[in-house]
Amino acid sequence: MxxxxxxxxxxxxxxxxxxxxxxxxxxxxxxxxxxxxxxxxxxxxxxxxxxxxxxxxxxxxxxxxxxxxxxxxxxxxFGGGGKKGGGPRHKSKVKSSNRCGSLRRDFDEWKHYDQFWKEEGEEAFKAYVERIKNENHDTK
CATH class of the missing domain: 1.20.5 (Single alpha-helices involved in coiled-coils or other helix-helix interfaces)
Structure with a gap:
């Protein structure tokens, strides 16, 4: 029973x-x-x-x-919303240190840019502009 x-x-x-x-x-x-x-x-x-x-x-x-x-x-x-090769599993395989690969730059060096521009950049740019003006003046 x-x-x-x-x-x-x-x-x-x-x-x-x-x-x-x-x-x-x-x-x-x-x-x-x-x-x-x-x-x-x-x-x-x-x-x-x-x-x-x-x-x-x-x-x-x-x-x-x-x-x-x-x-x-x-x-x-009829697509839209489907997983096409990507998805969470694919994202987990990408390592954060390898994300940019060979294109990755060390951006820590850019903190020196302002100081460089103050010391050398302005003068170099002015010299470049003068040189261009003189070359254009000669060709006219």
Whole structure:
């Protein structure tokens, strides 16, 4: 008798689990359909708001907007949001010390730039400008 109750409890749990899964799947399908219909409605409203004024095109119906939406998906793909080679696993493999590789510079040296410019840079720049002026003057 006790064994039968255990079996019944296990079957009830499995059935309840399956029912929950089915309800979740149905809810997700309904949610996806609602999002598709909403996106199509927004496309129609945006088209009818912008296109006639900007490009002189006529307004469209809901079903024409659905056709444009499907056509755009066919032409430009169904992507968006998917992992394409990247993702968290890929990011964890990149070491922070190796991030810039050979292009990495030691920016600690830049703290001396202001002092260099005060001592040598201005004079060197003025000499360069004078030299350019003299070369241009000679060529004219």
């Amino acid at each position: 006790e064994r039968k109750n255990d079996f019944e409890k296990r079957v009830e749990k499995k059935v309840a689990h399956k029912v929950k899964k089915i309800v979740k799947v149905i809810a997700m399908v309904l949610f996806g359909a609602a999002m598709l219909l909403l996106a199509n409605y927004l496309l129609m409203r945006l088209w009818n708001w912008l296109m006639p004024d900007l490009f002189g095109l006529s307004t469209i119906t809901y079903w024409q907007a659905l056709g444009i939406f499907v056509l755009a998906k066919l032409l430009f793909g």
